Amino acid sequence: MKIESVETxxxxxxxxxxxxxxxGAIDTEELITLTLRAEGLTGNGYTYTIGRGGRAIKTLIDHDLAPLVTGEDADDIEGLWDLMWRRLLYVGRGGLASFAIAAVDVALWDLRGEKEGRPLYALIGAEPREIPAYGSGVDLPKPLDDLLEQVEGFMERGLPGVKVKIGRPDFEEDVQRVAAVRELVGDGVDLMLDANMVWNAEDALEHGRRLETFDPFWYEEPTIPEDVPAHARMVTELTVPIAVGESLHSPYEFQRYADEKAVEVLQIDPITNGGITASLKALRTADEAGLQTSSHYTDELSAHLLCASNSPVYLxxxxxxxxxxxxxxxxxxxGKVRPTETPGTGLRFDESALEPHRAG
Ligand SMILES: [Mg+2]
Known part of the structure; x- marks a missing residue:
């Protein structure tokens, strides 16, 4: 199928x-939708940011990726991923380039689903399965009462796990907040902790030891993703499992974490990772290394992709x-999600709901 047009x-x-x-503070999500047309069929893709970089990503797609893939064979998804990766290599190898490649890649998978009349989980050779879901707050600034109210909301939805942010300027506040959340949820609910890379390696290790007292389900992004040895050390020295993945922007980065035994729960995000094609490779890496898997955001796509994993613990x-x-x-x-059964990704935006937020 020849690609005829790509619009964002x-x-x-x-x-x-x-x-x-x-x-830091977040009050806007940038969303870039992508429509790819080929021989009478349409594939829908998207990419997102947490408020910055989106216009540059749109420009990369419009000026570099759209002309690159137009006229190419839409059926060769892996070949096109490779082409996009290589042609952006000089300015890419991750970062914005991965977010741009992801939008095209998601549309290509969606198009394949439209063509074959099959949902994404079937396209990737998986059986549909139910995956437990956890409630995830971006809640570091919340006063304790509001934090607990949010966690209660997750429990009322019947979610078997909850995640709270850590990394307040005064670590003792983190300890108090995590203690209060553990007391609220009891022992029967899984509690994940996410530091969003804020600490240096030494502090991350030391804080991890303190926080283990509260029996967390995992300890996420305790320090910067570039410091793979620090993560490997935490895997060895802490009992709480180390989780990373949302800040890894290529299959190569996942492979390095697995090779260096620096991760225990590998989290996919088919946008930040560089597309569905890239996240599938990350999941294979996890299977080969015997790692558990989970997802970051991308709830709808990940419900399909995690079906292809040997050990998906949570969405x-x-x-x-x-x-x-x-x-x-x-x-x-x-407390569980299932992948959709409609052809393709199943993710369809409501244009009328988006329209008021369209920007230049
Ligand atoms: Mg996170």
Whole structure:
């Protein structure tokens, strides 16, 4: 199928003000939708940011990737991923380039689903399965009472796990907040902790030891992703599993973490990782290394992709829900999610809901 056109649109979606230790205050999600046409069929892709970089990503797609893939064979998804990666290599190897490649790659998978009349999980050779979902707050600035109210909301939705942010300027506040959340949820709910890369290696290790007292399910992004040895040391020295993945922007970075035994729960995000093609490689890396897997945001795509993993422990129900802008928001039933059954990704934006947020 010859690719005939690639078009994008840029939106600024307002968020309830939130924040974490690594990325600071967040009040906007940038969404770039992508429409790819080939021989009468349409593939829908998208990419997102947490408020910055989106216009540059749209420009990369419009000026570099769209002309590159137009006229090429849409059926060769892996070949096109490779072409996009190599042609952006000089300015890429991750970063914005991965976010741009992801938008095209998601559209190509969606197009394949349209063509074959099969949902994404079937395209990737997986059986549909139910995956437990956890409630995830971007809640570092919240006063303790508001934090506990949010966690209660997750429990009322029947979610078997909750995640809170850590990394307050005074670490003793983190300890108090985590203690209060553990007391609220009891022992029967899994509690994940996410530092968003804020600490140096020594502090991350020391804080991890303190926080282990509260029996966390995992300890996420305790320090910068570039410091793979520090993560490997934490895997060895801490009992709490180390989780990373949202800040890894290529299959090569996942492979390095696995090779250096620097991760225990590998988290995919098919946008930040560089596309569905890239996240599938990351999941294979996890299987080969015997690692557990989870997801970051991308609730709808990840419900399909995690079906292809040997040990998917959780899907993240993220604070940035796209629900208000989707034709069919993802359902959570008995604390679990399932992939959609419609052809392709199943992710369809409601254009009329997006339109007021269209920006230049
Ligand atoms: Mg995180």
């Amino acid at each position: 649109a840029y939106y600024r979606l307002p968020l309830e003000p939130m924040g974490d230790a690594g990325h 993240e129900k993220h604070a940035f829900a796209l629900d208000p802008y989707l034709q069919e928001p993802q359902k959570v039933e008995n």
